[in-house]
Amino acid sequence: MRTERLVQRLLGLAAGCSVAVTLLIFGFMVILGxxxxxxxxFFRMFxxxxxxxxxVYGIAPMxxxxxxxxxxxxxxxxxxxxxxAALISVLGSGPLPxxxxxxxxxxxxxxTVVYGFAGIFLLVPLVREWAGRGSGMCILSAALLLGVxxxxxxxxxxxxxxxxxxxxxxxxxxxxxxxxxQKLLHVVIPCSWRxxxxxxxxxxxxxxxxxxxxxxxxxxxxxxxxxxxEPARTLTAHIALVVAADFDSLEFRTLFACGIIxxxxxxxxxxxxxxxxxxxxxxxx
Amino acid sequence: xSRTEGRLHWLMAxxxxxxxxxxxxxxxxxxxxxxxxxxxxVKISGGTAHIPVMKEAAKRIMQNNPDIRITVAGGGSGVGIxxxxxxxxxxxxxxxxxxxxxxxxxxxxxxxxxxDGVGVVANPENRVKALSKNQVKAIFAGRIDNWKAVGGMDxxxxxxxxxEASGTREVFWKxxxxxxxxxxxxxxxxxxxxxxxxVANDPYGIGYVSVGHIDASVMPLAIDGVTPTLETVxxxxxxxARGLFxxxxxxxxxxxxxxxxxxxxxxxxxxAAEKGFxxxx
Numbered sequence: 001m002r003t004e005r006l007v008q009r010l011l012g013l014a015a016g017c018s019v020a021v022t023l024l025i026f027g028f029m030v031i032l033g034x035x036x037x038x039x040x041x042f043f044r045m046f047x048x049x050x051x052x053x054x055x056v057y058g059i060a061p062m063x064x065x066x067x068x069x070x071x072x073x074x075x076x077x078x079x080x081x082x083x084x085a086a087l088i089s090v091l092g093s094g095p096l097p098x099x100x101x102x103x104x105x106x107x108x109x110x111x112t113v114v115y116g117f118a119g120i121f122l123l124v125p126l127v128r129e130w131a132g133r134g135s136g137m138c139i140l141s142a143a144l145l146l147g148v149x150x151x152x153x154x155x156x157x158x159x160x161x162x163x164x165x166x167x168x169x170x171x172x173x174x175x176x177x178x179x180x181x182q183k184l185l186h187v188v189i190p191c192s193w194r195x196x197x198x199x200x201x202x203x204x205x206x207x208x209x210x211x212x213x214x215x216x217x218x219x220x221x222x223x224x225x226x227x228x229x230e231p232a233r234t235l236t237a238h239i240a241l242v243v244a245a246d247f248d249s250l251e252f253r254t255l256f257a258c259g260i261i262x263x264x265x266x267x268x269x270x271x272x273x274x275x276x277x278x279x280x281x282x283x284x285x
Numbered sequence: 286x287s288r289t290e291g292r293l294h295w296l297m298a299x300x301x302x303x304x305x306x307x308x309x310x311x312x313x314x315x316x317x318x319x320x321x322x323x324x325x326x327v328k329i330s331g332g333t334a335h336i337p338v339m340k341e342a343a344k345r346i347m348q349n350n351p352d353i354r355i356t357v358a359g360g361g362s363g364v365g366i367x368x369x370x371x372x373x374x375x376x377x378x379x380x381x382x383x384x385x386x387x388x389x390x391x392x393x394x395x396x397x398x399x400x401d402g403v404g405v406v407a408n409p410e411n412r413v414k415a416l417s418k419n420q421v422k423a424i425f426a427g428r429i430d431n432w433k434a435v436g437g438m439d440x441x442x443x444x445x446x447x448x449e450a451s452g453t454r455e456v457f458w459k460x461x462x463x464x465x466x467x468x469x470x471x472x473x474x475x476x477x478x479x480x481x482x483x484v485a486n487d488p489y490g491i492g493y494v495s496v497g498h499i500d501a502s503v504m505p506l507a508i509d510g511v512t513p514t515l516e517t518v519x520x521x522x523x524x525x526a527r528g529l530f531x532x533x534x535x536x537x538x539x540x541x542x543x544x545x546x547x548x549x550x551x552x553x554x555x556x557a558a559e560k561g562f563x564x565x566x
Binding site: 137 | 441443445449450468469470473475483486487489490
């Protein structure tokens with residue numbers, strides 16, 4: 001009985017610590033970013049460009065870079081993931097679904113730097129020649145590669161929610177003479193849309209938070225990107241590039257604004273996913 | 286998913302490489318003698334131009350003295366100065382002279398063991414072999430954006446530059462393009478090695494690297510008729526040059542001191558020359 005209470009306390013302490021760390025990080029960013037807000041530059045930062053030699057430290061191009069790369073990656077990745085998940089849990093037959101499932105799980109373990117290297121030597125020259133202009137290090141290349149990176153997250157989420165569609169629904173559809181494709185379109189997908197949504201949101205969060213792919217492939221230019229064939233810099237890559245240079249300048253302070261944006265993005269997405277999940281649980285019981 | 290992840294990968298890759306290579310190279314006696322009987326670790330980070338020399342020196346020292354561990358990481362000059370100042374590493378390399386502020390703040394001692402040029406490079410497939418200084422300035426500022434304007438093919442110019450922490454960028458910006466702003470549309474890469482592979486892979490690219498890093502994969506462009514080579518940097522004919530510094534916090538002691546003395550020894554200076562830098566002794 002006593003050991004049980006001890007274990008309970010220890011676990012409680014551990015949980016408390018991790019919550020505290022998360023909150024402290026947020027507090028730390030707000031406090032260090034505060035001089036920006038009081039200096040009146042906070043809101044200007046979101047609309048202006050990055051011209052450090054003229055004392056203008058706007059992060060608008062980085063926000064645009066992050067949004068365009070992450071959302072394009074999701075656009076590329078959703079159809080592929082949907083098809084793959086359908087093959088794994090509904091349409092596939094024989095050893096294929098199990099094999100595919102194992103492959104996807106394996107993909108989740110590949111370090112991002114490996115994707116980055118492969119991208120520089122295989123994808124970037126391809127995109128450069130195909131586009132006929134630019135260096136090939138651009139939003140399109142980064143989004144394609146990021147699409148591959150986030151696909152396993154989505155596929156696993158999708159196939160899990162496909163698999164949890166009640167067996168009786170499928171049998172009823174079969175009894176009405178539905179083909180496998182009809183079953184997928186009219187029963188499985190409508191029944192699991194909540195799981196699909198949370199998979200997409202989670203993958204979007206991963207795409208926004210990824211640093212290495214963008215740093216290696218997207219070109220990191222500070223100009224506002226005008227098309228998907230132009231280089232862009234994401235918020236995460238921006239932090240990685242600037243943090244190395246200087247700890248005291250205003251330039252460095254603006255990084256906390258980037259941090260706050262990323263933090264809020266992730267928080268909103270996690271809350272969103274949780275709410276969908278909770279609603280889903282309720283519906284099932 | 287943070288900047289440390291990337292840096293950590295490099296650190297691991299480089300130190301693994303250093304450890305692996307340590308077993309294969311012939312010994313050079315004499316200058317390595319002071320290391321005999323010494324044990325411990327030297328952590329080095331910073332300037333990416335320095336890395337080939339640091340790796341070679343580390344390899345030779347560790348091969349003769351298995352109890353010594355030397356790790357070499359990149360990060361850029363700004364990172365090197367900051368990390369040595371905060372005591373995270375023993376030696377912080379920089380491809381520029383630390384500013385007076387940095388020297389005072391961290392009590393830095395500087396050791397300039399070689400001179401290096403910063404050369405403008407293009408892809409070997411490029412027809413353009415030489416540019417005037419004004420053309421270089423215009424290209425990096427974004428005023429000239431097609432190779433046709435400087436006698437090449439009708440293709441857009443892809444400008445590559447380095448990150449804020451780069452000493453190479455600092456020297457190039459000051460001495461080659463007279464502190465003119467580099468176009469915000471330029472691609473940013475994070476090391477001399479990355480710059481070289483970016484330009485080597487891009488037929489329409491232009492960038493700048495440490496002269497020590499120039500090899501057959503990229504083509505150095507002559508500026509106002511002077512090609513950046515070891516000889517022109519040495520004679521002072523090629524003006525875009527800088528010292529390669531290794532910095533310590535306070536006077537170096539022990540293994541760190543011996544390592545820096547090794548850089549200035551005959552063997553150390555020969556390594557620097559072999560890697561394409563101008564020896565100072």
